[in-house]
Amino acid sequence: MEMDRTVVAEERPTIIDTVTGAIRENYLNANYGLKSWFLTVDHKRIAILYLISITLFFFLGGSFAVMIRLELITPQGDLVQAETYNKLFTMHGIVMVFFFLIPSIPAVLGNFLVPIMIGARDMAFPRLNLASWYIYVVGGLFTLGAMIAGGIDTGWTFYTPYSTSFSNTYVIATGLGIFVVGFSSILTGLNFIVTIHKMRAPGLTWFRLPLFIWSNYATSIIMVLGTPVIAVTILLVALERGLHIGIFDPALGGDPILFQHLFWFYSHPAVYIMILPAMGVISELVACFSRRRVFGYKFVAFASLGIAVIGFLVWGHHMFVSGQSSYAGMIFSFLSFIVAIPSAIKVFNWTATMYKGSISYDTPMLYVMGFIGLFTIGGLTGLFLACLGVDIHVHDTYFIVAHFHYIMVGGTIMAYLGGIHFWWPKITGRMYPEGWGKFSALLIFVGFNLTFFPQFLLGYLGMPRRYYAYPQEFQVLNVMSSAGASVLGVGYLLPLVYFLWSLRYGRIAGSNPWKATGLEWQTSSPPPTENFLATPVVTEEPYQYSPEETEAEYAMTKKENVNV
Amino acid sequence: MWDFPLFPEQASTVAGRVDSLYFFLVTITIVFSLLIAFAIAFFAIKYRRGNNVDRSNPLSESKTMEAVWIGVPLVIVMIIFFWGTNVYFTIVRAPKQAEDVYATGKQWMWKFQHIGGQREINELHVPVGKPIRVIMTSEDVIHSLYFPSFRVKQDVLPGRYTQLWFEPNKPGTYHIFCAEYCGLQHSGMIGRVVVMDPVSYQRWLSTGKGGGGSTTGDAGTGSGESMASAGEKIFQQQGCASCHMADDATRAPQLKGLFGTQVALKNGETITADEQYIRESILRSGAKIVEGYEPVMPVYQGRISEEDLMQLLVYVKSLAAPAKNQSGGTQSATVPGTATGEQARGTAQHADVPAANAKSGSK
Numbered sequence: 001m002e003m004d005r006t007v008v009a010e011e012r013p014t015i016i017d018t019v020t021g022a023i024r025e026n027y028l029n030a031n032y033g034l035k036s037w038f039l040t041v042d043h044k045r046i047a048i049l050y051l052i053s054i055t056l057f058f059f060l061g062g063s064f065a066v067m068i069r070l071e072l073i074t075p076q077g078d079l080v081q082a083e084t085y086n087k088l089f090t091m092h093g094i095v096m097v098f099f100f101l102i103p104s105i106p107a108v109l110g111n112f113l114v115p116i117m118i119g120a121r122d123m124a125f126p127r128l129n130l131a132s133w134y135i136y137v138v139g140g141l142f143t144l145g146a147m148i149a150g151g152i153d154t155g156w157t158f159y160t161p162y163s164t165s166f167s168n169t170y171v172i173a174t175g176l177g178i179f180v181v182g183f184s185s186i187l188t189g190l191n192f193i194v195t196i197h198k199m200r201a202p203g204l205t206w207f208r209l210p211l212f213i214w215s216n217y218a219t220s221i222i223m224v225l226g227t228p229v230i231a232v233t234i235l236l237v238a239l240e241r242g243l244h245i246g247i248f249d250p251a252l253g254g255d256p257i258l259f260q261h262l263f264w265f266y267s268h269p270a271v272y273i274m275i276l277p278a279m280g281v282i283s284e285l286v287a288c289f290s291r292r293r294v295f296g297y298k299f300v301a302f303a304s305l306g307i308a309v310i311g312f313l314v315w316g317h318h319m320f321v322s323g324q325s326s327y328a329g330m331i332f333s334f335l336s337f338i339v340a341i342p343s344a345i346k347v348f349n350w351t352a353t354m355y356k357g358s359i360s361y362d363t364p365m366l367y368v369m370g371f372i373g374l375f376t377i378g379g380l381t382g383l384f385l386a387c388l389g390v391d392i393h394v395h396d397t398y399f400i401v402a403h404f405h406y407i408m409v410g411g412t413i414m415a416y417l418g419g420i421h422f423w424w425p426k427i428t429g430r431m432y433p434e435g436w437g438k439f440s441a442l443l444i445f446v447g448f449n450l451t452f453f454p455q456f457l458l459g460y461l462g463m464p465r466r467y468y469a470y471p472q473e474f475q476v477l478n479v480m481s482s483a484g485a486s487v488l489g490v491g492y493l494l495p496l497v498y499f500l501w502s503l504r505y506g507r508i509a510g511s512n513p514w515k516a517t518g519l520e521w522q523t524s525s526p527p528p529t530e531n532f533l534a535t536p537v538v539t540e541e542p543y544q545y546s547p548e549e550t551e552a553e554y555a556m557t558k559k560e561n562v563n564v
Numbered sequence: 565m566w567d568f569p570l571f572p573e574q575a576s577t578v579a580g581r582v583d584s585l586y587f588f589l590v591t592i593t594i595v596f597s598l599l600i601a602f603a604i605a606f607f608a609i610k611y612r613r614g615n616n617v618d619r620s621n622p623l624s625e626s627k628t629m630e631a632v633w634i635g636v637p638l639v640i641v642m643i644i645f646f647w648g649t650n651v652y653f654t655i656v657r658a659p660k661q662a663e664d665v666y667a668t669g670k671q672w673m674w675k676f677q678h679i680g681g682q683r684e685i686n687e688l689h690v691p692v693g694k695p696i697r698v699i700m701t702s703e704d705v706i707h708s709l710y711f712p713s714f715r716v717k718q719d720v721l722p723g724r725y726t727q728l729w730f731e732p733n734k735p736g737t738y739h740i741f742c743a744e745y746c747g748l749q750h751s752g753m754i755g756r757v758v759v760m761d762p763v764s765y766q767r768w769l770s771t772g773k774g775g776g777g778s779t780t781g782d783a784g785t786g787s788g789e790s791m792a793s794a795g796e797k798i799f800q801q802q803g804c805a806s807c808h809m810a811d812d813a814t815r816a817p818q819l820k821g822l823f824g825t826q827v828a829l830k831n832g833e834t835i836t837a838d839e840q841y842i843r844e845s846i847l848r849s850g851a852k853i854v855e856g857y858e859p860v861m862p863v864y865q866g867r868i869s870e871e872d873l874m875q876l877l878v879y880v881k882s883l884a885a886p887a888k889n890q891s892g893g894t895q896s897a898t899v900p901g902t903a904t905g906e907q908a909r910g911t912a913q914h915a916d917v918p919a920a921n922a923k924s925g926s927k
C-alpha cells in the first residue's frame with residue numbers, strides 16, 4: 001500500500017519470543033551488562049539513563065518539599081532550624097528546576113522519541129548525546145556533594161549580594177554543579193537542532209512533523225541561546241564570592257540589579273524550556289485520544305516558536321519592585337502580556353481538537369485534561385503578575401509560588417507523566433495497569449489543587465514566600481496546603497510502584513496499543529536498536545486519525561464481545 | 565488559628581484601586597477557566613467513544629476561529645495592561661505634599677526615622693489621611709519593605725535609595741514584612757505599622773506614647789533632635805562647612821537651594837540634584853564632578869553610617885530655599901515635615917521614584 005508507513009521486517013531476522021509473542025531483538029535485550037549501558041550511544045538507552053537519574057532527583061527534591069510543608073503546618077518554627085529550612089527551600093528549588101524540570105521531557109521523552117518520530121536511526125551526534133548525560137551526572141554529583149557537605153541557603157535565585165558576600169554556605173560548589181549541568185542542556189539542544197534539520201526521513205517535511213518535534217525544536221533554541229548566560233552569571237558570582245572582584249556587591253563597587261537582569265534573562269526563558277516540551281506532549285496525546293488531527297496545526301507549531309522568541313524579551317517582569325525604571329517596567333509588562341497570547345492559542349486549539357472526536361478516557365488523556373485545566377489557571381494567574389498594579393502587591397508572596405507551581409507542576413509534570421504513560425508501552429514493551437494509572441492521575445489532580453490553590457489566597461493576603469515562621473492568621477490555609485501535599489505525594493509514589501511492577505508483570509503492549517499515528521508506533525515495542533529495520537518514507541501529514549472509523553471499529557469489537 | 569481571613573484589609577487610598585483591578589482579573593480567570601473546563605467536559609462527554617453522535621466533517625483548521633481566540637485575549641490583556649499601568653504610576657509617584665520617613669533595612673530589622681528625629685525599630689507610626697513617603701536603603705543585602713494592607717512594596721537596596729509611598733486611610737495596626745529573602749531570620753524581619761488619628765499621632769511624636777507602643781529611642785542622635793539639625797551637626801563635625809558653606813563658592817559648590825535643581829556636570833551632562841545624587845556625591849565625590857570644580861573632596865565611603873548619611877541628606881535638603889527657611893535645622897521635633905520636607909520635595913523630577921533611581925542604578 002502506498003500510504004502504509006508500516007515497516008516490514010526484512011533486513012534482519014527477528015526472533016519471536018515463544019512465551020510472550022514479543023519481538024525479541026530490541027534495544028533493551030540487544031546486549032547486556034553495565035558496560036553496554038554506560039557506554040551506549042543508543043539514544044533510547046540514554047533516555048533510560050536520564051529517566052532513572054531525573055527520577056532520583058525528583059524524589060530527592062520532593063522529600064525537601066515534604067519537610068517544607070511539614071514545617072509550615074504550625075506558624076512558629078519548630079520542626080527544623082531556620083537555617084535548615086532556608087537550605088530546604090533552596091535545595092528544593094535547585095534540584096527541581098535544574099536537575100528535574102529542565103531535563104525532564106527533553107532529555108527523557110525527547111531523547112527517546114525525537115529520532116524515532118523523524119524516522120532516524122539515532123541522534124546526529126550519538127556520542128555527544130552520551131556525553132550530555134555524563135555531564136548531567138557530574139553536575140548532579142557536584143551539587144549533591146555540596147548539599148551533603150552542608151548545603152546552600154541563597155534560594156534558587158542566588159540574589160546578590162547575599163549569595164556573593166553574606167551567605168556562609170556552599171554557594172560556589174553548588175553553582176559549579178549548575179554551571180556544569182548547563183552544558184548538558186546546551187549539548188542536548190544542539191543535538192536536537194541538528195538532528196531535526198538533517199536526519200528527517202524522506203518525505204518528512206517541516207509541516208509533516210509531529211508538534212512534539214516543533215516544541216522540542218523551539219526548546220532547543222532557548223537551551224542553546226539562553227544557557228550560556230546563566231553559566232556566565234554563575235561564574236561571575238563565583239568570581240565575586242571567591243576573589244572579591246566587585247561585580248554585584250555595591251560594597252565592592254558592583255550593582256546587585258545587574259545580577260537580576262542576567263539571572264532572569266536566562267531563568268525566564270528557562271520556564272519555557274520546562275513548558276514548551278510539555279505542550280508538545282499534550283498535542284500528541286490530545287490528538288490520539290480524540291482521534292482527531294490537532295486543530296490549527298500551523299498555529300500551534302508557530303506558537304512554540306513565538307514563545308521561544310518573545311520569551312527572551314520579558315525577563316524584567318521579575319523586577320517590577322527591584323528599583324528598575326518604571327518605564328522599563330511598563331515595557332516588560334506589555335511584552336509579558338503579549339507572550340501570553342501564543343499560550344492561549346494552544347489552549348484553545350487543544351480544546352477544539354476534542355470537538356467531534358472519539359474520545360477515550362485512558363490515563364494519558366486524563367493527564368491531558370488535567371494539564372489543560374491547571375495550565376489555564378497557571379497562565380491566567382500569570383496575567384496578575386504581568387499586571388504592574390497588582391504585581392507590586394503579590395510579588396514575592398505565596399501568590400507567585402502558587403502561580404509557578406501551577407505552570408511547572410500542574411503543567412510540566414502532568415504532561416511529563418501523561419507522556420510517560422503514553423509512551424511506556426513503546427519504551428518497555430509492557431502496559432502499565434490502567435486502573436491504577438487513572439486512580440493516581442485523579443489523586444495527583446486533587447492533591448495538586450489542594451496544595452497550591454490555598455497559596456493563591458495566602459499570597460493575596462500578603463504572606464511572603466520563603467518564610468520559616470509566619471503570623472497566626474495564615475495557619476488554616478497552610479494546613480490545607482500541607483494536607484494536599486500529602487495526597488500529592490501519594491499520587492507521585494503510585495506510578496513509581498506500578499511502573500516498576502509492569503516491567504515484569506505488565507501486559508505485552510504490541511507495537512501500537514493506542515492505534516496512534518506517528519512513526520514511533522510503526523516500529524516494534526520496544527524498538528530495535530536501529531529504530532527501523534528499513535528507513536520509513538513519509539507521504540502524508542501527521543495525525544491522520546479518523547473519529548468515524550474509530551467509532552465503527554469500536555462498535556464492531558463491542559458486537560464481537562457480545563457475540564462471544 | 566480561628567482568626568481566618570481570606571482577604572487582606574484595605575488600609576490605604578490605593579488599596580481599593582488595586583483590589584478592583586484584582587477582582588477584574590479574578591473574574592477574567594474564572595470566566596476563562598470555566599469556559600475551558602466546560603468545553604472540555606462537554607466534548608469529553610458528548611464525543612466519548614461509543615456515543616452515537618454526529619462526527620461528520622470535523623474542521624481541523626479555521627482562520628476565523630484562530631482570529632477570534634487571538635483577538636479576544638489580545639483585547640483583554642491590553643485592557644489589563646493599561647489599567648494596571650495606570651494604577652502602577654499612582655503607586656510609584658509620590659504626591660508632592662507627602663511627608664518623609666527614612667528607613668534602613670539590615671539583617672534582620674527595620675529602622676525608621678521621622679523627620680523630627682524620632683526613631684523606631686520594626687514599628688512605624690503614621691497619621692491617617694496623610695501621604696507618607698519612605699526613603700530607604702539597606703546596610704547589607706537586598707530587603708523589601710512590604711505593607712500588605714497598603715498594597716505597596718519596594719525592594720530596599722544596599723548602596724542606593726529607593727522609595728515608596730502610601731496614604732493610610734484607616735486607623736489600626738498592620739503588618740510590615742520583609743518580602744525579599746535576606747538570610748537566616750528573613751521571616752523575623754517583620755514589624756507593624758500603627759496608623760493613628762492625627763491628634764494621637766502628634767501626641768505620639770512629642771511623647772513617644774499613646775497608640776500601639778513606644779519608640780525605640782536612640783541616645784546618640786535621636787530623641788528630641790530633628791534629622792536636619794542632627795545632620796547639621798554632622799555637617800560641622802565632618803568639616804563639610806568649611807568649603808560648602810564658605811562665602812564664596814570657589815572651592816566647592818554651594819548647597820543652599822541646591823536640592824531639586826539641575827546641575828551641570830563637568831562631563832557636559834546635566835543631572836537633577838536628587839537624593840541619589842547627593843548620596844553619591846558625599847560618598848564618592850569623584851563620581852559626578854560639578855562644572856567648574858576640581859575633584860578635591862575626600863571620599864566618605866565607609867566613613868559615615870547610612871543613618872548619619874540620611875540625616876546629612878535631610879540637612880542638605882533643608883537648605884533648599886535659603887530665603888524662607890532659616891530655622892530648617894532646628895525646628896522643634898514635634899512638628900516634623902513642616903520645616904524641612906516641603907520645599908525639598910517640591911520638584912516633579914523626584915516624584916517618580918524608580919525612574920529617578922534607575923539612572924544611578926544603570927550607569
Ligand SMILES: [Cu+2]
Nearest residue numbers: 268315317318
Ligand atoms: Cu518570567
Ligand SMILES: [Cu+2]
Nearest residue numbers: 707742746753
Ligand atoms: Cu530582609
